[in-house]
Amino acid sequence: MEGSLILANGEKFTGQWQGNPKDHIGELIYFTGMARFQEFITDPANKGKVVIATFPGILNSDLDPSKFESDQIQIGGLITQQDVNMPVDVKGINVLDLFSEQNIPVLTSMDTRALIKRVKKEGEMPAIISSKYTVNRLSAQMEDIYANFGTEHIIPKGHKHIVVINFGYKKSLIHSLSQSGHKVTVTSGHIDISLIHSLKPDGIIFSGGPGNPLEWQKFFPDYKKLAMKYPTLGLGLGHQILALAFGANIEKMPAGHRNFKEAVIETDSQKVFMSNQNHGYTVNEKNLKQYGFRVSFKNVHDGTVEGLVHEQYLVVTYQFHPEQVHNPLNELIFNHFFKTVNESKGASVYA
Template sequence: MMEGIINLSNGVSYTGHWHGEKTECSGEMIFYTGMGNLLEFISDPAVKGKIVLATYPNILNCYIDQEKLESDDIQIAGLVIQQEYGEFSVSMKKWLTVFKEKCIPVMTGMDTRSIIKQLLKVGEVPITMKANVGDLISSAKQVKELSTSTYKTINSNGKTHVVLIDFFVKNSLIKWLIKSDYKITIVPAEVTAEKVKALKPDGIVFSGGTGNPSSYKNCYPEYREIAKEYPTMAFGLGHQILAEAFGAHVEKMKWGHRNFKHPIIHVESKEVYMSNQNHCYSVLEEGLEATGFIVSYQSIQDKSIEGLSHKIYPITTYQFHPDGKNPKLEKIIICAFSNQVKQAKGVNIYA
């Protein structure tokens, strides 16, 4: 069994069992505390290029279901887990085969408790992860770009037409919109307001994605014009981008929210929901009033902003993601957007 080593940016190192080619990779290490939903998590565009520390000891003892992929491929750069080599199940062996085929290194037998304590001190930091051998024979997987550069229409017979601005959209968001009978036109992140208007949509959706929202700063004037013109909802990275486009401040969190059951509270009703989250940037409440946005949802754990609504324009944004697994919360979201679309068309809405 080959030995592998990871080096944190603060100089702390850990060794374990290396699985895969004799490679080396680097990336930001994040931790995932979920007991399931692994395939959804590691194929989520939000974890593109990350090295994932999974805290649940038997995380690979699960089936591989291609229907659960959130993108066309697994997006992580590496995986670190506690499971030992001698404990391999049939499903774990299949997982390791898949990772090897995709040139994604895996380290087992790791002291995940100790590593996560380090991450809680220093935050989600860049690390290196490599096989502890003399000569490395290849480079680890290079993750391809995920966003679209073309226009694509899905569910063309849907009764309501939305333009989906693609910042690396998740498959579950598309499925969720189709389930609500939306015709979806997916457009590139660099789309202009003029091109959106030419599509004559009923509403706009800003997708989630990966990276720093400020990377799209050059497009903010276009996004503001689009959002002011049409009923708009945004998720994940799209929520951060739209908030920042209107003047809000966004900062990188020490460690992100990465779970399928993150508790949030609706500020007005005080109702609590479990939400699907995978992000490391957060919209700040400081200076928010000047943007016209008010807080609609907050995290119960750290009081960070989980949702916004605009006082003037029909804009609602959410830090969490709809995935078809939280019917009550997702019905509230889709009904609010549907009512905004109807009102924009001049339809009277009655309580």
């Protein structure tokens, strides 16, 4: 049967509906990768988003659950040019079967080129994906994506105690931490600062996650207090939240960085690295020095801020993420953080 995608600007696109009838409204973004599809659709940073896949054979992707970034699909809908009447050759889990099992709508035979042009021109925007061909406007509300996660003792024993403030962490983060030999506790972004202190952390990680970091602003004073007291690492959304907590500003990007090979340059060494990114906001570089930060990484293509170091407190943040695969940035991120954790125990963090 036919289904439709209605953009916030009023335009409607039609395609072939796959799955159970339903409506879903979410931010419309695009994914240009020909690989790493399973990591992308299970990344909590994509919770609720409607994704345009530019690769025409995306439904032929092999899905390996061991590489999923969470236990389920996070995106709210998939748009693809691929025609399901053509043979779909997969060795592992069938993409359409998995989406159907989790009741995630898919629109096939879509004009993805025209859609990408709209997004690149007008920016990422809300859109509704609907099985009702008669729907002609956005009439629903975007679902709440700011979950209140509980406290979990992920790794109960280890040399040092790392507390992860959870805004929607990826499995690859826990995978990296599990190899470090440290105790790991995950706690909610809806923070209870007395609880965090009672855990007696040796270091704190602000995880990545979905959405606008300003949604967490009522907790900014407590986030700042924690970062001033303990060695702190921010990743993805956590990078933006920490910058905001210290007084910096963010900007909405017309089209976000959603790539597993996004080029970043380290400002001190001038070395270029390929990074894993998935975000639609960026930290504004203006007045960062006023808030105690210096820029440690920038994006090669558009010059946006990719990393920060605080000059007074043990706070280091990155817009990019560690990965499950071997990556030089993994070592850079964690070697620096764990070195700081080991050296700061028992000493004042204040400069």
